Amino acid sequence: MSTSGSIAPGRPETLTKEEEAKLKEFWNAALKVFGAGASEGPESPPQTPTDAAAEEENGDSVTPHTSPDKRRKKTLGRLLSRKEKGGAPKKETAVATGAGADIVLDAPDDKYGHTKEFKAALASQTPDQLRDAFWSMVKCDNPDALLLRFLRARKWDVDKALVMMVATMNWRSEEMNVQALVRKGEGGAAAEKDSDFMMQLRMGKSYLHGLDKEGRPICFVRVRLHKQGEQSEESLERYTVYIMETARLMLQPPVDTAAVVFDMTGFSMANMDYAPVKYLIKCFEAHYPESLGICLVHKAPWLFSSIWTVIKGWLDPVVASKIHFTKTTEDMEAFIPRENIPKELGGSEDWTYTYVEPITDENAPLGEEARRNVLQSAREDQIRKYETATRTWIAGGEAGENAAAERKAIARKLATGYWEMDRHLRARTVYDRTGVLSPNGEVDFYGYRKKAAAVETSEDDID
Structure with missing residues (x-):
């Protein structure tokens, strides 16, 4: 079984300096998409006068002599910083309606049409909607760990990882509606006689x-x-x-x-x-x-x-x-x-899957709107603190080092806080009903073994 001494590479606990720099770059881009306004990280190269002139003239951050590879790299920056005419950023609308037309991933990198979904998300959803989709996916995870999944999957290419993540947020909220699926759950499906x-x-x-x-x-x-x-x-x-x-x-x-x-x-x-x-x-x-x-x-x-x-x-x-x-x-x-x-x-695990039907009123907490709102408000406060600490961490320096520790502490609070509100968001599963998944998030597949051992011990005492 894995232990803290055998954590795989590329995780929050095992990042190299180069990988941490990529994570900061990714957070910087993600926070911009979410409308949470991170500053440019220390790794971002300063803009040259030539670049600035070209941007002012063409509305693009790419100079006429920029190579195709560099042009692709800079496109995302232009996409995330584009403003409306007059220079004022558009509020409570899509991040970049109509933008990103020249972001093109190579075919092997876009097997599932992430570029199209990415553009659709930016064109149809507000920053707040994309932010909500991200934090709803985090659940009890470490937020860094979630971003790192996309980075590792895209071999640490930040642009590709962001396209993939935003496409996933769009899929979760618009196509699959994951929140509604888990909220309805087994109890809702049984009540609606969803036999399939x-x-x-x-x-x-x-x-x-x-x-x-x-x-x-x-x-x-x-x-x-x-x-x-x-x-x-x-x-x-x-x-x-x-x-x-x-x-x-x-x-x-x-x-x-x-x-x-x-x-x-x-x-x-x-x-x-x-x-x-x-x-x-x-x-x-x-x-x-x-x-x-x-x-x-x-x-x-x-x-x-x-x-x-x-x-x-x-x-x-x-x-x-x-x-x-x-x-x-x-x-x-x-x-x-x-x-x-x-x-x-052929093994020795004497256990057979048996489905336990939903229990009456097991999902009553889903209707406790007032309690859910209180918990969500507290979680939102933690999220804002995490985003603030993340911006400071990205900036670096002594304040950044202090913010790194703060982020870890807040991430732990977000994890435990999720389980406080879980029953107000998610319908119970067969694993909740059988005690495999406890209300505080602990998992015990082998609880029945302990019960069997206790019974045997009790019988031995009687003898």
Whole structure:
């Protein structure tokens, strides 16, 4: 299991000076998009008189002799600083309506059309809306850790990371409406008789249970339970995002990735459905970057080989490198302790997924608007303090060093504060009802083992 002594590179606790500089640059750009006005960081080069003249004449920060590579690098700065005619910044409107037309990512870097979504977000959403989408995604995470996911996914290229992150904010708020999905949850779906969504939960098509050797929560997918056409594509997508959002809450720092096991036992062509596979890949690569730690494909039959050839062609090489094929329980033991492998897969984990139906009034706190407003107001105060400290940290110097410590303290308060308001934002899941996920965010997949041990001890005392 991962410990504080084995935190992976590129995380808040393990940043090099160069990586911290990139993080500052990213925060500086993000705060501008969110309308929170960070100053230029110490790493930003001063503007030359020639640059200034060219900008005044052409409305562009690129001189006529700037190389194409430098032109792409400077485009984002122009996009984020563009003003309306007369020089006054436009308030409470989109960041840069109609701007960014010449931001073009190379095709390999824009597999999912992030540039288009980025421009759409800037053109249709206000800075406050994008800011709200960002902080709603943070939840109980360290804000730095969230930004670093995008930076690592884009190999520390700040422009590309910002495009990816803003595109994700747009997807979360406009396309998928993640907040509404988790607020409605299982109780809302059951009440509305959403049979497509609830059927998948009840049968346990996929479920979260246990930890691998690195302490990562495991999502088991029983492929044999899926039948093409049994659920609508929209329902499959909502179910996928719902499981991923639930899994995010089970990441216990310093662990920040999950494990996925595709159980191919009993697989036939009737179970093969390319659409949800493609959507899952998109989620991991485009909207939940750096979230997959490892993926095991267990007991894949020979007929899957030709299917895998197709699927592998869709995968980013980094994601593909995390996929391993296992045939036996012993193969799986290289990644998951035998005691954590379910008996149906040959392990010794004597546990079976059973869906527990929503309980009456379990989501009553969702309607406690006054209490939610109080908690949200307190959280907003913490967010503003964090953003202020971040601007000071970006500026550097002695004040910046003090602000770095302040940011860490506020990040901890934001994490604990999230769990105070969680029940006012998110409907309860089967993992809340079974005690796996506690109200304070602690996760215990193996509580039943403790209960069994206590019963055995009690029986021994009687004897």
